[in-house]
Amino acid sequence: MALSMAKSTSLPGLWKMGTEKPRGSTGNLKKATLAFSVGGNLDSALDRKKGPAPTKQTRELAGLLQTAGWRMVHTEQPSEPPPAEEDVLPSNMRQPRDAPAWLKHDKQVLRFYGFFQETVTERPDENARYRHVSIMFHMEDGTMSMNEPKVENSGIAQGSFLKRQKVWRADGLAYIGPDDLRVGSEITIFGRTIHISGCDRFTRWIFEQNGISLPPEEPMVEDEWHKTYKLRKIIEKGQKPLTKAQVEAKNLAKFMSGAPHVDMKFTQFALNERKVLRFKAFWDDHTPYGARMYFIIHYFLADNTVEINMAQCRNSGRDAYPMFMKRGQLSKTTQVLAVPGLLAAEGQIYYPQDFRVGASINVWGRKLVIYDCDDATQKFYKEYLDIDQRKGCIDVSEKPVTHLKLTPAPHNGVGREEDSLINCQMIQPKPPKVDLERLMLYHGEILRFECKMMNGEPEDELRRLVIAYYLADDEVAVFEVPVRNSGHMGGRFSEKRRMKNPDTGEYFKIGDLFVGQTVTIASQPLRITRADEHCLQYLEAHPDEFPYASPVACARRLLPLATDPEVQDERGIEPERLKELAAKAGVSLIDHELVTLLRHFGVPPESEDQQPRIIGPHALQCAG
Template sequence: MSSEPGPGLGLGLPFLPGCAFRDPMKTSFHRSQTLGYKNGFAFPRLPTVGIGRERLYVNQLSQAELDEISNKRPTLTYGRAKQAPPSSFIPAHVALDKKILKFDAYFQEDVPLSAEEHYRIRQVGIYYYLEDDSMSVIEPVVQNSGLPQGRLIRRHRVPKNDRGDHYHWKDLNRGMNITMYGRTYRIVDCDPFTQVFLESQGIELNPPEKMVFDPYTELRRMPMRKYITPSDFDQLKQFLTYDKQVLRFYATWDDTNSMFGENRPYIIHYYLADDTVEVREVYKQNDGRDPFPILIKRQRLPKTFVDKKKTFPSCVLEISDQEVLEWYTAKDFAVGKSTTLLGRTFFIYDCDEFTRNFYRDKFGITDFQPVEIIDKKPLEKVPQESPNPEDRKRRFILSYFLSNDMISIYEPPVRNSGIIGGKYLGKTRVAKPGSTTENAMYYEPSDLTIGSTIEVFGHRFVITDADEYVLNYMESNAESFPAATLQSLRDHFRPRQVVKETANSDIPMLGTHKQELDELIVQVQEEMKLHKYLNNKNIREAFLQCDKDGSGILDQAKFLALCNSLSVPTDAILLNKLIDLCSCGEDKINYRDFLRAFPS
């Protein structure tokens, strides 16, 4: 018996119990591959062997037999037909390489924050790449458009819907809308290649539409028509003839009629090359002025405006020929005459030699007699009394803070005093003279008596007056202050109270009125506890700073404005009643009685 079974051995024996046996020659039991590769492309093929690499003989044809059967034609009358050569296979990325469909389209974009345009039309090109069915949208770049232009949608397969479909070239046509990523594009036309390709595929194209342009862009492209008659005057000839030739005049500006005014000298330069004027100041050594040499920079100066009644901010805007009827020229300057330049009147009393020769040759003027300028007598010098005589008239406001025993000093600004007012000393604890680091002694409220001297870092301050609130506070807390301090304040305020009572003798303060005021203040204090945002300390300081003369009386309008700035609820019923009780007549308010409702 042969070791290899015959062709029918393996096929004739059924796989039954006792009839099956294992062939020891079989070592491979996998199925044969039915796919192959040719020139880089996959194609199917029929298996030639089965499991165990047994050859298959049933219905097995070779590749040559299959090719012969596929190309076999019926026999004609004149013999067998010629066998047609097999068609060559060309992949899509080769056949459709660099073949692109191009559509002209536009989309409308809203412009919500512009008063000149409500919408904007932006033209784009839609490109469809046939080799891989991808698309891209590109907007042509316009210079100085201010918009991010260029590639709006990068090249990829664009989704068509939520089901996973993508746009195909069969979905594109002229005269239709296409929505990509929430933006709708209107296709108006295509290029000739696209038209030929779509028609060759049996697609009927819609008629082309006209491209829509942006109305705002078209409006800006319209040229502004200007009808300006050319001037007969040759400015280039003037520049070449009079370049570096300047007329110089010596003038004064008399400002003695105004406060702190004086008669100051100036030099006026007139540039013949372009008819411009500049005014330069004349400085003397140790004249006490800042070195700003130019009063009026070089420019054309207007002499007569077209309409003097028309308000024109010439100090901030440039003046053109349309607003000026006549400009200053060389004829407007002469020795012994005055000229007004930008609101200042200058008197010309002399000029230099070049200016004399120019006027003599150009205008025939021969009289250049200079005018003598007589200075006014200076004010008599005030003899000095001390190294710092100005300190004798300086007034300060000293505030003592009971919460932390700190002192602050404020100097009210005095106009034309030569001293900058404001905060003189910030809140700090001030040590007494003779205080040392081992035994530090600081000023206390008992030291602040009328007429006492407070030495603050080498400067001495004499207490000349106080606020009535100080007296009221010390009287209400008499056990915390020395009797001498309290008595000095009472002696200081007694004459003032007598004067007030004498002045208001026709309107006496009744006992019932005072009792009513005290009861109302208690009620207001209870109500103000609900307004926790109020700062009584800031309210008191604001009123004290507003009272410059320390009279304790404020105008009703200023009083209400100050309450409004401090968020004091003056519209409350109790506060309105308190303000009425604090009224002194003639729209005056005694704010010190009002401040009793806001204890610190």
């Protein structure tokens, strides 16, 4: 039916079905612009479908159409070229391959030196003068400029001789360039012929880089005016003194004109203006309520006057007026003229040679001792008077004041010494601070040492006592062990408190108690014979505080006995014998060190009659 409809030509609008809006009764009709028609016979289009079967490659290409962007994915991308130097450098740093002159020769100037001759009229001493100029050629734009150095009192307006501009050559064919400027040649600029006599090093280097060799420098020409000008400047600076004839001629001219003779005071003022010698001095005022006072002396070389100022310290209690003597001539002797206006004798004032460091000067009846001067004054005396002022310097520094510290009153024996000291330091005493950390760390730690009395009394030989040392607060207590038929009751011998060691004058420390030591407690000499196991273990665990309990330290003391055959015996040596050998070698062993050696390097006795022995080789091996 579709074919019959396509062949029919009686329905012209049939092909627009589905592409146009149906006509309704609304009247708002809008003609569709989308329309199509088949331009040919439909049978021919169907016949074209009958062709060869698609190949595998055709199917693969048709399958790629299902993926979006298949053309970009399956197309080989061209490789990017490596970045060029222009891509890396910023745009403001790029330079073209053929740089223009204004960029290639930026701030490069060729400098030539030359001179030209100018006529001088109405002068009896000269008829011409050479004027020296500097020619600068700017390579960036081909412009030129000339400057003439200024000479003082030359009578000619000098400075900028030619402003920067392009200058035509004398023939008018082109502008002046580097080829027209050569050392030893002449060039005409605006009607003036200038002879080029030299150039600077940069200009010569530029020409050498371009294969051009410039002639050597020519000496600078001088006219009569330049020679006279140089000589006059040398004389003005004092580099060349005037001749005797010139000096006499000048003096004769002054006398003929009525000028006075040379004023020596004015000459001294002109040569020594603002030159001041500075000294430091002191004056010991021996009057009642007097003291040592320090001064600064200024000696003015311009007119031989002296000024003295007081060097007061801060909060000195004196008036804040440092002037002691106003500026004026200082007389050596104090004198009063009988008649006002009477002339005084000359030579009675102080001069620079009268001021010596270490000496004294008289200032209106006061003796001022000069003890130092500054560096400029020292240099002046060394250079002009050949005097070394540093040799006489006096040390005026005051000795430091030592304040005696009041010691607290001695303890009266009532209560603890710390409580009495607090009463001396505070009006409202507070209890002394307790080391809580030490108290909590060593609470309950007690070191016990057994001892016996050594007072020589027969009834006290059998008495045995125990010294208890409390680590928490460094307190010491002594208890007596009950002994049968001793005649003494056991119990507390000395109460627990901090005791002072009579031998050292300080409180008892753990280092004062060891086996073999004799201590005085309650006015009784007590010799420590042994310590309990807990005490020995604690002391061995803290060898830095108690070196007698360190086995290594005790073994090192036996090194002088290393070659003794008894010490080298593998069976050991008795402690008493070891102590005797050590005493002969100059080593004093105490009983606690023998106990330490027995505990670490000893062997038990084989029978009750024998004593424990110390293995010497083991101890020496530990020491090594």
